[in-house]
Amino acid sequence: MIYNAGSYDVVVVGGGHAGCEAALAAARMGCKTLMATLSMENVALMPCNPSVGGPAKAQVVREIDGLGGEMAVNVDKTAIQMRLINTGKGPAVQALRAQADKHEYHDEMLKTLLNQPNLHIIMAEIEEIETSGPRVSAVITKTGARFSCRAVVITSGTYLKGRIIIGEVMYDGGPGNQFPAVKLSASLKSLGLELGRFKTGTPPRVYKRSLDFTKMIEQPGDDRPLRFSYMSPRLRRPQFSCWLTHSTAATHQIVMDNLDRAPMFTGAIKGRGPRYCPSFEDKVVRFAHKESHQLFIEPEGRNTEEMYIQGLNTSLPEDVQIKVLRSIPGLENVALIRTGYAIEYDYLPPAQLRSTLETRMVEGLFTAGQINGTSGYEEAAAQGLIAGINAALKVKAEEPLVLKRSEAYIGVLIDDLITGDIDEPYRLLTSRAEYRLLLRQDNADLRLTEKGRRIGLVSDERWRVYSAKKDRLEEQKEALKGRTYTPADQEISSFLASRNSAALKDRFSLWEILRRPEISIQDFVDLGLLTEYDEDVLEQLEIQSKYEGYIRKQEEQVQRFEKMEGKLIPGDIDYDEIFGLSNEARQKLKQIRPESIGQALRVSGINPADINVLLIFLEKKRRK
Amino acid sequence: MFYDDIAAIATPPGEGGIAIIRLSGGQVIEKASKVFRPYHDGVDIRNKAGYSLTLGWIKDETGEDLDEVLLALMRAPHSYTGEDTVEIHCHGGILPARRCLEVVLHQGMRIAEPGEFTRRAFLHGRLDASQAEAVIDVIRAKSDKAMKLAVKQLSGHNSEYINTLEDRLLELNAMVEASLDFPDEVGELEYAKAEDIMLGSLAAIERLIQAGERAAIYREGIAAVICGKPNVGKSSLLNVLLKKERAIVTSIPGTTRDIIEEQLSIKGIPIRLVDTAGIRVTEDIVEKIGVERSQKVIREADLVIFLLDLGTGITAEDLAIYKEIKNRNLIILANKEDLEEKHITEDELEHYFSGVRVIWASAREDKGIKELEDRVEEMILGGALQADDLEIMVNLRQREALTRARKHLEDALQVMQTVPLDCLGVDIWGALEALGEITGKNLKEEVIDRMFTDFCIGK
Numbered sequence A: 001m002i003y004n005a006g007s008y009d010v011v012v013v014g015g016g017h018a019g020c021e022a023a024l025a026a027a028r029m030g031c032k033t034l035m036a037t038l039s040m041e042n043v044a045l046m047p048c049n050p051s052v053g054g055p056a057k058a059q060v061v062r063e064i065d066g067l068g069g070e071m072a073v074n075v076d077k078t079a080i081q082m083r084l085i086n087t088g089k090g091p092a093v094q095a096l097r098a099q100a101d102k103h104e105y106h107d108e109m110l111k112t113l114l115n116q117p118n119l120h121i122i123m124a125e126i127e128e129i130e131t132s133g134p135r136v137s138a139v140i141t142k143t144g145a146r147f148s149c150r151a152v153v154i155t156s157g158t159y160l161k162g163r164i165i166i167g168e169v170m171y172d173g174g175p176g177n178q179f180p181a182v183k184l185s186a187s188l189k190s191l192g193l194e195l196g197r198f199k200t201g202t203p204p205r206v207y208k209r210s211l212d213f214t215k216m217i218e219q220p221g222d223d224r225p226l227r228f229s230y231m232s233p234r235l236r237r238p239q240f241s242c243w244l245t246h247s248t249a250a251t252h253q254i255v256m257d258n259l260d261r262a263p264m265f266t267g268a269i270k271g272r273g274p275r276y277c278p279s280f281e282d283k284v285v286r287f288a289h290k291e292s293h294q295l296f297i298e299p300e301g302r303n304t305e306e307m308y309i310q311g312l313n314t315s316l317p318e319d320v321q322i323k324v325l326r327s328i329p330g331l332e333n334v335a336l337i338r339t340g341y342a343i344e345y346d347y348l349p350p351a352q353l354r355s356t357l358e359t360r361m362v363e364g365l366f367t368a369g370q371i372n373g374t375s376g377y378e379e380a381a382a383q384g385l386i387a388g389i390n391a392a393l394k395v396k397a398e399e400p401l402v403l404k405r406s407e408a409y410i411g412v413l414i415d416d417l418i419t420g421d422i423d424e425p426y427r428l429l430t431s432r433a434e435y436r437l438l439l440r441q442d443n444a445d446l447r448l449t450e451k452g453r454r455i456g457l458v459s460d461e462r463w464r465v466y467s468a469k470k471d472r473l474e475e476q477k478e479a480l481k482g483r484t485y486t487p488a489d490q491e492i493s494s495f496l497a498s499r500n501s502a503a504l505k506d507r508f509s510l511w512e513i514l515r516r517p518e519i520s521i522q523d524f525v526d527l528g529l530l531t532e533y534d535e536d537v538l539e540q541l542e543i544q545s546k547y548e549g550y551i552r553k554q555e556e557q558v559q560r561f562e563k564m565e566g567k568l569i570p571g572d573i574d575y576d577e578i579f580g581l582s583n584e585a586r587q588k589l590k591q592i593r594p595e596s597i598g599q600a601l602r603v604s605g606i607n608p609a610d611i612n613v614l615l616i617f618l619e620k621k622r623r624k
Numbered sequence B: 001m002f003y004d005d006i007a008a009i010a011t012p013p014g015e016g017g018i019a020i021i022r023l024s025g026g027q028v029i030e031k032a033s034k035v036f037r038p039y040h041d042g043v044d045i046r047n048k049a050g051y052s053l054t055l056g057w058i059k060d061e062t063g064e065d066l067d068e069v070l071l072a073l074m075r076a077p078h079s080y081t082g083e084d085t086v087e088i089h090c091h092g093g094i095l096p097a098r099r100c101l102e103v104v105l106h107q108g109m110r111i112a113e114p115g116e117f118t119r120r121a122f123l124h125g126r127l128d129a130s131q132a133e134a135v136i137d138v139i140r141a142k143s144d145k146a147m148k149l150a151v152k153q154l155s156g157h158n159s160e161y162i163n164t165l166e167d168r169l170l171e172l173n174a175m176v177e178a179s180l181d182f183p184d185e186v187g188e189l190e191y192a193k194a195e196d197i198m199l200g201s202l203a204a205i206e207r208l209i210q211a212g213e214r215a216a217i218y219r220e221g222i223a224a225v226i227c228g229k230p231n232v233g234k235s236s237l238l239n240v241l242l243k244k245e246r247a248i249v250t251s252i253p254g255t256t257r258d259i260i261e262e263q264l265s266i267k268g269i270p271i272r273l274v275d276t277a278g279i280r281v282t283e284d285i286v287e288k289i290g291v292e293r294s295q296k297v298i299r300e301a302d303l304v305i306f307l308l309d310l311g312t313g314i315t316a317e318d319l320a321i322y323k324e325i326k327n328r329n330l331i332i333l334a335n336k337e338d339l340e341e342k343h344i345t346e347d348e349l350e351h352y353f354s355g356v357r358v359i360w361a362s363a364r365e366d367k368g369i370k371e372l373e374d375r376v377e378e379m380i381l382g383g384a385l386q387a388d389d390l391e392i393m394v395n396l397r398q399r400e401a402l403t404r405a406r407k408h409l410e411d412a413l414q415v416m417q418t419v420p421l422d423c424l425g426v427d428i429w430g431a432l433e434a435l436g437e438i439t440g441k442n443l444k445e446e447v448i449d450r451m452f453t454d455f456c457i458g459k
């Protein structure tokens, strides 16, 4: 018996990292929003590594923050360790990484959601998406509640037809033995959407008190007060260490002896898994020459005994897992809490999506997160945010928000998803970004806060903080450029000499002097040449000056790039009508349906001649 | 890609004559003006009206004159493409035209894609909508042809060589990217190894460029000029060379009445050899048009062979001629070595022509001719000469890509110690990306693949 349970602007299916951002964004943008989750326990759950950030991912977290999302603020509230990594490798790849307290992360996010005006959370399984004509019109729960709505964002993560595999043992289930979502897949298929199957896995968790840390190397956090969000207070928080150990020859032998029981090799697992997150058994087989593999032992929270073993993601049988663990230095007497497992799940090949994350098949139906073939909390959250924003903008009949590859990692992520052939779970890498030097974690706020403000997600308080920083920055930049010195200036000359820095030959500004590798902005502060003390502003000034040459080069490339992005292809174009396209190109274009000439150029199998043909066709159409 | 500045040689490659380089785009007049030295001081092509012709020279990177050209300028929308267009009419045949194109490209243009001028003409409304299909035919035909050719050039032995190069650069990129994206697992970049790969790749690229240059020379040939005072033995030398050469291509009459031009080949290199007999630089016609003409022939030659007469000694006339040619690619031949009495000494040669290699020869007795041929080959092929089994045709587009790859590697090597890895990555990727234009692969994905094969990455 189906009953009418209410009417909403936006319904978000799922309360993972994607669902949380989507629901908060829609509600904050003024839409009456419903979030449905299979369980309150898995809201903002981290089913795997208790860590957020790192190369490419830290940039994304900051971008989410710049737009007015929640992830950065929530990590800052719940982090038990933070480190700045890649510090010697340049500003583009420098990245914050936090260990979060898994339980607090969940609690804090849930609190934020529950207190959010316009947002209603229910624990329910959505089984069906209803449409009226080409448009989504309602969702129906397992218990018969029908919620009518104008837009739906599905963020089902790894739950769709989830199947757990541990050695010979297999059963239907979501991560962490949650219930899977069984029926939604069929509903999506009946709407004409295509689904595929991926796989991922997670390592065992063990008791902290069963470990011998004297046999491991301690990995402390940074003592500096670090934070993802510029809205968070600068806190020096207690740092919980991680620990480094490694596998041994004995470990590898145990794996080799049990390959006949490893689902990865027996054919029991059919879904494609991620290369960047291989199972331990896979690593042992593929890198047979490596005598040992690093393993990081990470705390799952401050008040828990549970420790996560990074590097030991596995679906070997439980008895073998225990043997493997015991062969590792420091884990000889280990006591298991959770067994490692692999999980297979349905995903939606994302070539079916528009750049707004709306499906092309069904108007008003958006998908975000792991359902789109990605993996990772940050990737999920970023998509959730964009899908939530665009669902809200759609309801409000406003222009959608699409970030370009030149503007944000989020833009790179979504463009890769909708343009590429995603044949394994997708993860962001800095090497996927063409304009890496522009997409830094340090300037994410400068890149995106204004956009966030325009769509109504950036609060007054955030806007005030941002504007103040920006003004200071411009002011100080002018000051640095305006203050010039000649060889006759004693103070600066003797300072340069004291740094073994070449003497001035001519008139130079502080801005130019700052470009020298041996000079830092702190020097100017120490010399009293600068009246700025805000670390973020100083950092920004230093990076912009030191890397000006490289940054300018990339900005020039971006100008060329944007010309092609700006040349749009009408959505109703009929590729069969175009004379002169190669067959391969025609197939590909029909499948991907790129939105611009720039995107078309990135579709594999499309060559410049095809693009030229397309351009001529569009021009001919225009003149008609 | 739509309206950036493009350039290409518009005339089909082939025998001598005039080659036209066509430039199209918003900035081409400005850019052309930077490499153009007008014949008359004070002329600036930037101020010229459309449909104007200007005489002058294309300058190379060092400011030296490269070729005398006629520059035709058309302003948007009154040109074939509908954009500002410059056409450079080069006089010196295909090799100087290639050099001119390179110089122009260095101003920040790219080589036009096949059919691109026509495509632009259409997009700018210079062609009727009804011609769309015809335009598409042109584009398809031209690019299919170019593709087939490129595939052919990159087959067999050559492809192995390029694949190895690509493989090394992939490895290098994977090393850099892995270190940036997976610092925990991969750690620091192995700088010494990276440097090795860069140096090795640089050498490989250099070899490709030179082999390609050599192939172009073998295919397209060069222009050489024999000069010297009357009776020094120019005709005799020409005859000796022609007689030796069994495969005389043609004996075409000079393009002007008084220039004798022969086609022959020295060591397989096709050479258009001009004997300046008809354009003597004698006192009586110093003022005359002949001088200009001979100057022009000399200027356009890739190589000048200057004859001295051991019987007469070095005369004022010799020195006058030498003045005209001393900056050219020059070989001096001291002829009539068979004479008993020689009136030129080594010391004199050193004094008047210091630094130029002199070959002692006799056209009559066919002595020193082999040495001359060796020297011609050496001078023409230059660096590209080394015994090398690499047989590769490198077309202009490929050569341009290789040059860019080389520049990226040179830059990377230079800044390796001073910039952080993310900046270094810009040039290291640039080198591979340029190479990818030759092989037509999506190397970005391959770098990522390579990263996961070479390194054990993953939590």
Ligand SMILES: Cc1cc2nc3c(=O)[nH]c(=O)nc-3n(C[C@H](O)[C@H](O)[C@H](O)COP(=O)(O)OP(=O)(O)OC[C@H]3O[C@@H](n4cnc5c(N)ncnc54)[C@H](O)[C@@H]3O)c2cc1C
Pocket: A013, A014, A015, A016, A017, A018, A019, A036, A037, A038, A039, A042, A043, A044, A045, A046, A047, A048, A049, A124, A125, A126, A127, A155, A156, A157, A158, A159, A160, A175, A181, A182, A184, A200, A201, A202, A277, A341, A342, A343, A368, A369, A370, A371, A374, A375, A376, A377, A380, A381, B459
């Ligand atoms: C075992 C495992 C290992 C992983 N390992 C890694 C790793 O090593 N590295 C990495 O980067 N990432 C890893 N991930 C991925 C990472 O956890 C996810 O990418 C990320 O959490 C996905 O977020 P999401 O919001 O898309 O989905 P999830 O966090 O999975 O959330 C899905 C939500 O949807 C709800 N839901 C689903 N279906 C319905 C329905 N029909 N009705 C109502 N609610 C529904 C669920 O209740 C849940 O709240 C792993 C995930 C798992 C499960």
Ligand SMILES: Nc1nc2c(ncn2[C@@H]2O[C@H](COP(=O)(O)OP(=O)(O)O)[C@@H](O)[C@H]2O)c(=O)[nH]1
Pocket: B228, B229, B230, B231, B232, B233, B234, B235, B236, B237, B277, B335, B336, B337, B338, B339, B361, B362, B363, B364, B365
């Ligand atoms: N002894 C000697 N006489 C030569 C040699 N080469 C040319 N001559 C003679 O020099 C004269 C002029 O030669 P020619 O080739 O017509 O000179 P050109 O006016 O420079 O073309 C002729 O009588 C030739 O026979 C040589 O190597 N040795």
